[in-house]
Amino acid sequence: MSPRILLTGIPGHYTRLIQRAEDSRVFYSEKQPQPETKEAYMRELKNISNTGNYLIGEGALRALSPDATHIPFWHLYNAVNNGTGLDSINKQFDICVFTCANLLRKSLSADAEAQVLAKLDMPVVMLGIGIQNRPDLEESLPEGTQRLLQVLKEKEHYFLTRGDETAAYLKDQGFSFVRPVGCPSMYFMPANMRRAIRRLPDVKVGEGRTVFTGYMGAALDTIGDMNALSSDDGRSAYVIQDEPLHFDMQIEPDEEGRVYDSTSGEMIGDLAFKGQDELKKNIKVHTFFDTNQWRAWTSSMDFSFGRRFHGNIIALQSGVPSLIVAVDDRMREMLNFSGLPKVEAEDLNSANDRSAFISDHLAQMNIPQVIEKYSDRERSFRSVLTEIGIG
Incomplete structure (x- = not known):
C-alpha cells in the first residue's frame, strides 16, 4: 500500500x-x-x-x-x-x-x-x-x-x-x-530540458529574442549583460522575480492605476532601478505568478541568459536553450551537481567582449556530455x- x-x-x-x-x-x-x-x-x-x-x-x-x-x-x-x-x-x-x-x-x-x-x-x-x-x-x-x-x-x-x-x-x-x-x-519536464540543451550550439548570441534574469536594481552586471547580448530590435525581455521586494526596484502605476498587465505578464507602470541610465537597449520587463503562463511565454524566446537559477530553469523546461551565470555557492552547488550549462560570473564580468565570450563558451561546450550527466x-x-x- x-x-x-x-x-x-x-x-x-x-x-x-x-x-x-x-x-x-x-x-x-x-x-x-x-x-x-x-x-x-x-x-x-x-x-x-x-x-x-x-x-x-x-x-x-x-x-x-x-x-x-x-x-x-x-x-x-x-x-x-x-x-x-x-x-x-x-x-x-x-x-x-x-x-x-x-x-x-x-x-x-x-x-x-x-x-x-x-x-x-x-x-x-x-x-x-x-x-x-x-x-x-x-x-x-x-x-x-x-x-x-x-x-x-x-x-x-x-x-x-x-x-x-x-x-x-x-x-x-x-x-x-x-x-x-x-x-x-x-526534473519537471526532462524531455524539454534535453531538447533545450541540444539547441545551445545553434544560438546566435545578440540576435533573436533573448530573455534575461538577474538582480536589476542591485548591481549593474545584468544591465551589462543586456547591453552586450540583446538584439537591437526591442524583442528581448527581462523577467522580475523579487526585485521590487529586495533590490530597490521602484514601480509606480500608469494613468489608469495599473502597474501590471495580467494577460501578457508585462510591467506597464513606471519602473526605476539602479543603473537605468546605463541600459542602452529597449528591453520589455515582465513578471509571472503562474508558472504555466511563464513557460508558455518563454517558449517563444530563442535564448535565455542570466544570473538566476530558476529563471533559467523555467526556460529549459520550455525547451529554450539557456546559459546560467553562477553567481554564488548556492548556484554552484546545484550547477556542478547537475552539469547544466553554466558560466562563472567572474569570467563573464572580466570579458572585454561579453558577446564573443559567450559565443565561444557555447561553441566549446560538450553537449552530449552535458545531456548524459543531466540524464x-x-x-x-x-x-x-x-x-x-x-x-
Whole structure:
C-alpha cells in the first residue's frame, strides 16, 4: 500500500488559489487573481518572496506519487500555535515531504520549521535542502536551524540535498539517510530540458529574442549583460522575480492605476532601478505568478541568459536553450551537481567582449556530455524517491 504523503514547505503557484484550510482539507478558489494595481502586485510578490520558488513546489508535486497532498505550511504553523494541533494531520498522513531551498544559511533561523516538524508524528523527507554560502557552514548556524536539525535527528529522516556540499555537511552532523539529488525543479519536464540543451550550439548570441534574469536594481552586471547580448530590435525581455521586494526596484502605476498587465505578464507602470541610465537597449520587463503562463511565454524566446537559477530553469523546461551565470555557492552547488550549462560570473564580468565570450563558451561546450550527466542525475533522483517509497 502506497504511503499517504503530506507535501508542505515551498509551494507551487497553485497556492495562490487557496481560500482556506481546515484540518487536512484545503479549499481552492476558481477565480484567478489579477494583481494589476501596485498594492495587489506587491502583495502577490510578498506571498512567495521570489516567484522562482514556485518551480520548487511544482517540481516536487510532479515527482511524487499521486497519493501526495499539498497542505500549506502556514496552515500547519497556525494549527500548532492556535491550539488546534496536528492530530488530524498525523492521522491522515504517513510521511511528510518538506520542500525547501537554501535553508542552511546564517541569515535564516528556521524556528517555524522546527516548531511544526516537531509536532508531526511521521518520517520527514527534506527535499531540496541546500546552502547559501560555504562559509556559513564553518560557523554556527542560527539557533532555530540547529533546533530543526535536532528535531529531524530524533525522527526517521531523509535528506535529499541540492548537491554534494550540503550532503557532506549533513553526513558530518551524523544524519543517516543523505542523498544529493539536486533541485526538484530540474526534473519537471526532462524531455524539454534535453531538447533545450541540444539547441545551445545553434544560438546566435545578440540576435533573436533573448530573455534575461538577474538582480536589476542591485548591481549593474545584468544591465551589462543586456547591453552586450540583446538584439537591437526591442524583442528581448527581462523577467522580475523579487526585485521590487529586495533590490530597490521602484514601480509606480500608469494613468489608469495599473502597474501590471495580467494577460501578457508585462510591467506597464513606471519602473526605476539602479543603473537605468546605463541600459542602452529597449528591453520589455515582465513578471509571472503562474508558472504555466511563464513557460508558455518563454517558449517563444530563442535564448535565455542570466544570473538566476530558476529563471533559467523555467526556460529549459520550455525547451529554450539557456546559459546560467553562477553567481554564488548556492548556484554552484546545484550547477556542478547537475552539469547544466553554466558560466562563472567572474569570467563573464572580466570579458572585454561579453558577446564573443559567450559565443565561444557555447561553441566549446560538450553537449552530449552535458545531456548524459543531466540524464544520470534525473534517473538517480527518481530512484531515490522510489527507494523511500514516495516516487
